[in-house]
Each structure stands twice: as structure tokens, then as C-alpha cells.
Amino acid sequence: MSGVWIFAENREQSLELLNIGGELASQIGTKLVNIILGDNGQAQDYIDYGADEVWLLPALGPDQTLLAYAPVIADEAKQEDPDIFLVAGTLRGKELAAIIASSLDTGLASDCTFLKLGADNKLEMERLIFGGAGIQKVVCSTRPQMATIPARTFEPAEMKAGREGIKRELPTPPLSPLKLLARQNRVRESGDIREAQAVVAVGRGIEKKEDIDMIRELADILGGEIGCTRPITEEKHWLPEDLCIGISALEVKPQLYIGIGVSGQIQHVAGFRDARIVCAINKDENAPIFEASDYGIVGDLYEVIPRLLAELKKSGRAN
Amino acid sequence: MINIVSCFKWVIDEAYVRATSSGQIDLESVDYKISDYDRNAIEEAVIIKEKYGGDVTAVTVGSPEASKSIKNALSRGPDRAYFINDTSFADLEPSQTAAILADVIGAQIKYDLIICGEGSSDLYARQIGPRLAHKLGIPCICFVQKLEIKDNQIIAERRVEAGIEIITVPMPALVTVLSDINSPRVPGLKDTLAASKKPVVNIGKQDLSGNYDPKLETRETRAASLKRSCVKFGSEAQDVSGFVQALLKAGAIR
Ligand SMILES: Cc1cc2nc3c(=O)[nH]c(=O)nc-3n(C[C@H](O)[C@H](O)[C@H](O)COP(=O)(O)OP(=O)(O)OC[C@H]3O[C@@H](n4cnc5c(N)ncnc54)[C@H](O)[C@@H]3O)c2cc1C
Numbered sequence: 366m367s368g369v370w371i372f373a374e375n376r377e378q379s380l381e382l383l384n385i386g387g388e389l390a391s392q393i394g395t396k397l398v399n400i401i402l403g404d405n406g407q408a409q410d411y412i413d414y415g416a417d418e419v420w421l422l423p424a425l426g427p428d429q430t431l432l433a434y435a436p437v438i439a440d441e442a443k444q445e446d447p448d449i450f451l452v453a454g455t456l457r458g459k460e461l462a463a464i465i466a467s468s469l470d471t472g473l474a475s476d477c478t479f480l481k482l483g484a485d486n487k488l489e490m491e492r493l494i495f496g497g498a499g500i501q502k503v504v505c506s507t508r509p510q511m512a513t514i515p516a517r518t519f520e521p522a523e524m525k526a527g528r529e530g531i532k533r534e535l536p537t538p539p540l541s542p543l544k545l546l547a548r549q550n551r552v553r554e555s556g557d558i559r560e561a562q563a564v565v566a567v568g569r570g571i572e573k574k575e576d577i578d579m580i581r582e583l584a585d586i587l588g589g590e591i592g593c594t595r596p597i598t599e600e601k602h603w604l605p606e607d608l609c610i611g612i613s614a615l616e617v618k619p620q621l622y623i624g625i626g627v628s629g630q631i632q633h634v635a636g637f638r639d640a641r642i643v644c645a646i647n648k649d650e651n652a653p654i655f656e657a658s659d660y661g662i663v664g665d666l667y668e669v670i671p672r673l674l675a676e677l678k679k680s681g682r683a684n
Numbered sequence: 685m686i687n688i689v690s691c692f693k694w695v696i697d698e699a700y701v702r703a704t705s706s707g708q709i710d711l712e713s714v715d716y717k718i719s720d721y722d723r724n725a726i727e728e729a730v731i732i733k734e735k736y737g738g739d740v741t742a743v744t745v746g747s748p749e750a751s752k753s754i755k756n757a758l759s760r761g762p763d764r765a766y767f768i769n770d771t772s773f774a775d776l777e778p779s780q781t782a783a784i785l786a787d788v789i790g791a792q793i794k795y796d797l798i799i800c801g802e803g804s805s806d807l808y809a810r811q812i813g814p815r816l817a818h819k820l821g822i823p824c825i826c827f828v829q830k831l832e833i834k835d836n837q838i839i840a841e842r843r844v845e846a847g848i849e850i851i852t853v854p855m856p857a858l859v860t861v862l863s864d865i866n867s868p869r870v871p872g873l874k875d876t877l878a879a880s881k882k883p884v885v886n887i888g889k890q891d892l893s894g895n896y897d898p899k900l901e902t903r904e905t906r907a908a909s910l911k912r913s914c915v916k917f918g919s920e921a922q923d924v925s926g927f928v929q930a931l932l933k934a935g936a937i938r
Contacts, residue, residue, distance in 0.1 A: 430851060456844050460826040463814035472779055472899030475809040489903060494807055495698040499709045502904040542823050543853045551847040587937060599864035612808065621936040631698055634910065642936035643912055659912050660930050664919020672924040680928065
């Protein structure tokens with residue numbers, strides 16, 4: 366048996382994996398299997414987007430976590446022996462993939478940003494190392510070749526009309542000792558910074574929470590969104606997690622990124638590698654952010670921002 | 685009395701990683717450190733010991749050079765360290781590290797709670813925690829930002845994209861922690877002196893019987909190049925004006 370398998374917690378990432386998974390499956394000459402959560406009519410949807418087979422995980426009890434599915438998926442893989450298994454790299458997805466890989470005694474490449482079948486038909490997987498300073502290309506010598514894939518790494522698959530496929534229900538998993546007591550969803554306060562054409566990121570150079578207001582004003586004038594570094598969300602709790610940029614957070618690809626009071630540690634810089642123009646405002650002329658910037662201002666942000674706002678307003682850019 | 689194990693890794697400090705002119709990774713003048721989030725793992729173990737009573741064992745796998753990390757780790761509060769080392773343990777991939785840790789912890793160390801960092805700052809694969817838990821046959825909760833223990837149960841608040849999940853599980857269990865779970869203490873002179881008196885168990889490859897073949901092979905590494913213009917302006921009004929002009933010219937603002 367063989368096959369390329371994909372699993373994602375959500376539709377957006379399923380479509381991305383259907384695209385790359387479908388490409389790999391046709392190169393190998395095998396089927397594309399999409400493992401999904403429950404079925405409210407999505408099975409046919411995924412078949413339309415390229416799945417040859419859709420395998421449905423049965424609904425879990427309200428106190429069970431996603432990890433409960435690990436033994437069911439691992440058992441299927443032991444029987445079916447897939448060539449490749451791609452898992453969407455959500456936090457829960459990464460945890461699940463690692464447990465499945467351990468159950469199958471196979472290798473797992475985490476957070477892959479590039480996949481390609483090598484000359485020897487092995488899947489070459491590229492990922493960042495050293496916080497984003499380096500790139501590592503690995504192959505997996507055991508089966509299945511497993512990888513987790515961050516959101517938005519690949520384009521979503523396109524719909525193909527008139528496709529037919531097989532639907533199958535997977536067995537109910539055994540009860541996991543992990544009990545979910547509560548799930549608290551954060552209320553989203555802003556737009557998706559991954560969609561913004563300009564991102565103005567604040568770092569620890571900001572002295573207090575209220576000072577973010579003037580940065581927000583700058584972002585508004587530029588028609589963009591505000592973002593931040595990890596200490597701002599995690600240490601200070603001044604901004605929500607979904608505004609954090611970097612290797613352990615979101616990757617943004619705006620036309621313009623401006624880092625303000627951001628030192629430019631590699632883990633943060635890795636989150637805007639593909640921005641078209643990068644700017645920095647920092648009072649330390651040796652801050653690493655300047656090496657990662659096209660245009661930088663060396664100076665105290667509390668002096669520079671008012672001047673910058675005035676300059677932009679002068680040239681008619683303010684509302 | 686909770687027996688706590690915290691795992692840590694001695695890594696290259698990525699801030700020193702450079703690119704050579706040919707685009708290779710330059711590790712000529714690097715320094716080493718205990719991986720950032722592993723300091724949170726050690727700190728959390730010590731906090732739990734202080735709060736509920738217990739005992740902390742710090743464990744690392746690495747090359748013999750990683751011996752420098754042992755005193756550093758012990759100065760952060762653990763009672764003893766296990767140093768699993770061999771020259772062939774320098775560049776392990778996650779499945780190998782997890783298998784070695786599982787063999788040693790499973791056979792030699794009493795544990796109720798194992799704490800790992802979310803991921804190491806060099807590879808950041810985020811696999812050791814879940815793989816280790818699976819090998820030991822205990823449940824795991826990853827990405828924990830708040831941890832409590834009540835009646836032999838762990839209550840963990842962990843991060844997911846949409847918010848948080850609060851999960852409970854009886855011990856023994858493993859958690860991986862995020863950096864906002866605590867602020868690691870900075871060891872003082874007294875802690876460093878105390879660290880030299882703490883027991884260290886050395887374990888070599890000859891003491892292990894498992895098969896630790898890699899499952900991932902590295903075919904290539906290269907520096908992630910960042911080509912930017914690196915133009916710098918001053919902070920006076922006319923400099924700021926020049927900065928805005930440059931952005932207009934580059935079409936970055938309209
Ligand atoms: C495994 C791992 C993953 C990580 N992932 C991420 C990630 O995804 N995203 C992320 O952001 N970080 C991440 N980090 C953390 C990262 O290494 C840095 O610690 C963090 O990005 C630094 O944030 P910062 O620039 O805001 O703070 P700092 O490094 O403290 O920099 C503050 C800067 O502000 C400047 N400054 C201070 N006052 C002023 C002023 N008045 N005017 C102008 N400039 C001023 C200073 O010169 C300094 O350069 C990660 C770390 C690890 C180990």
C-alpha cells in the first residue's frame with residue numbers, strides 16, 4: 366500500500382495541503398488521502414479540491430483533546446504504510462504529529478517551508494534552524510516520511526468539478542487520560558496582520574502600553590496594521606498573541622514593514638523575511654535590525670515618531 | 685513530594701551565527717547557552733518543588749563539550765544532574781534525543797512530572813516533549829503557559845491558535861512550557877558555589893543498549909540570506925524627511 370496523507374485541523378490549511386499533497390501524489394503515482402475531523406458535508410468538498418479518499422475521524426466527547434486521535438491515525442498508518450504524511454503545523458497539529466511519528470518510529474521534519482521529491486524519490490524537506498539564520502534540508506529514511514507545514518506555506522488547491530472519491534469512517538479512538546476542562550477563545554481585536562500591506566511592529570523599546578497609540582496612528586496613516594515582538598505579547602501582555610511576528614508566531618509578507626524599538630533578533634526577523642521593504646527605528650546604531658533593513662533611522666523613537674507623523678501629515682498622507 | 689525531571693539542551697547561541705561569503709553557515713566564533721525555553725523548564729521545576737515539595741533532576745544529552753552546561757543548569761536550582769554524553773551525540777535529530785532520554789529516564793530516574801522547553805532554540809523542532817512522553821507511555825500536554833498541581837493531578841493552561849485550552853491529567857505526565865510561564869532566576873555566586881557540590885551522574889554510550897539510528901538525514905545546510913540595502917538616516921527633522929522621501933521613491937508608501 367502507499368499514498369500521500371494529509372491532516373489539518375481547519376479547512377484553510379487542508380486546502381493548502383491538498384495542493385502540495387496532490388502534487389507529490391501525482392509525481393509518485395499514488396493516491397491522496399485527506400484525514401478530516403467529522404463530516405458536515407466537507408468530505409465531498411475536499412474530494413472536489415483533489416482528495417482521492419477522505420477518511421473521517423469520529424466526533425470526540427466534549428472532554429477529549431485532539432491528541433486522542435493519535436492512536437487511531439497511527440494504527441491506520443501501520444496497516445496502510447503511506448509514503449508521505451503531511452500535517453498542518455498548528456500547535457495541536459505539531460503535538461499530534463510528533464506522537465504519531467514516535468508511534469510509527471519514523472522521522473518528522475517540523476515546520477517545513479519547502480518540499481520537493483529528490484532524484485532518489487525521497488522527499489526533500491527544508492526548514493529554518495538557528496532561529497531563522499540557517500536553512501536545513503533533510504530527508505527521512507523511514508516510512509512514512511512525515512512533515513508539519515506552517516499555515517500559508519503553499520497556495521490552496523483549486524477546485525476541480527465532477528470529481529469522485531471514497532469516503533471512509535475511521536474507528537472511535539480509546540478514551541485519553543487527558544481531560545479538557547475548558548476552551549477559551551480569544552476575541553479577535555484586529556484584522557489579520559498577514560493580510561496587511563504595511564505592518565508597523567513595536568518592540569521592547571516602547572516604555573508603556575499607552576505609547577502604542579502613537580504607533581497605531583502611524584500604522585493608520587500608512588494604511589497598515591500594528592504588529593509586535595514576542596516580549597510585547599508574552600512578557601508585557603500589551604498586545605494579543607495574534608499580532609506577534611516571528612518564527613514561533615506569524616509570518617508576514619507586507620509591502621512595508623517598520624520595526625520600532627525592535628532589536629532585530631533573528632527569531633523575529635525570520636517572520637518578515639519576505640517583506641518587500643523593511644525599515645527600522647532604533648536608538649542603538651548597532652542593533653541587528655539595521656542589518657535586516659533597507660532604510661533605518663538611528664534615534665530615540667519618542668523623538669522620531671512625532672517627526673515622522675508630522676512629515677507624513679505634511680505630505681498629505683493623514684486622513 | 686513530587687519527583688520532577690527537567691530536560692535541557694546545550695545549544696549554539698544563534699545570535700553568533702553568521703553567513704560566509706559563499707552563503708554557508710559560519711559557526712567560527714559561536715558561543716553556547718542553555719536553550720532559552722529550557723531555562724523556563726528548569727525554573728518551572730524548581731518553582732513546583734518550592735511550592736509543593738519535591739525533588740528536581742535535570743537531564744541533558746549531548747557531546748562531552750556540553751559538560752559546561754551542567755553547573756550552569758544546577759545553579760538554577762535542581763538537586764542533581766544526569767549528563768548523557770558521547771562524541772556521537774553532538775548533532776542528534778529529535779527522534780534520537782527522545783529515544784536516549786526515554787531509555788535513561790525510564791530506567792534510572794524516578795519521575796512524576798517531566799518538564800521540557802517547548803522547543804530548542806537551535807532546531808526548534810518541538811518534538812522532544814511529545815516523543816519522550818510517548819516512549820515512556822505517559823500523557824503529554826504541550827505549549828503550557830500556566831501549571832498547577834492538585835491531588836496528584838496536573839492542571840495546565842496551554843496555548844492554541846484560537847486561545848487557550850485548560851487540560852487536566854493525573855501524574856505521571858509530561859508538559860512542555862512556553863517562555864511566559866515564568867521568568868528564570870539569574871543564578872548568583874551562592875547558587876554557583878552550591879551547584880559545584882551537587883551530584884552529577886555521567887552516562888556514556890556504553891551504558892545504553894538501544895538503537896539510536898537517525899531517521900532524518902541532513903542533506904544540506906546553508907545560511908538564510910537577507911539582502912537589504914541597509915541605508916541609515918539620522919533622527920533630525922530633515923533626516924526623517926529624507927527617510928520618507930526614500931520610502932516614496934521605493935514605492936513603499938503612496
Ligand atoms: C526559540 C525562540 C523563538 C522565538 N520566537 C520569537 C518570535 O516568533 N517573535 C519574536 O519577536 N521573538 C521571538 N523570540 C525572542 C527573540 O529572540 C527576542 O528576544 C525578541 O524578538 C526581542 O524583542 P524586542 O526586539 O522587542 O526586544 P529587545 O531585544 O529588548 O530590543 C529592544 C530594542 O529597542 C531599542 N530601544 C529601546 N529604547 C528605545 C527608544 N527609546 N527608541 C528607539 N529604540 C529603543 C533597543 O536599542 C533595542 O534594540 C524567540 C526566542 C526563542 C529562543
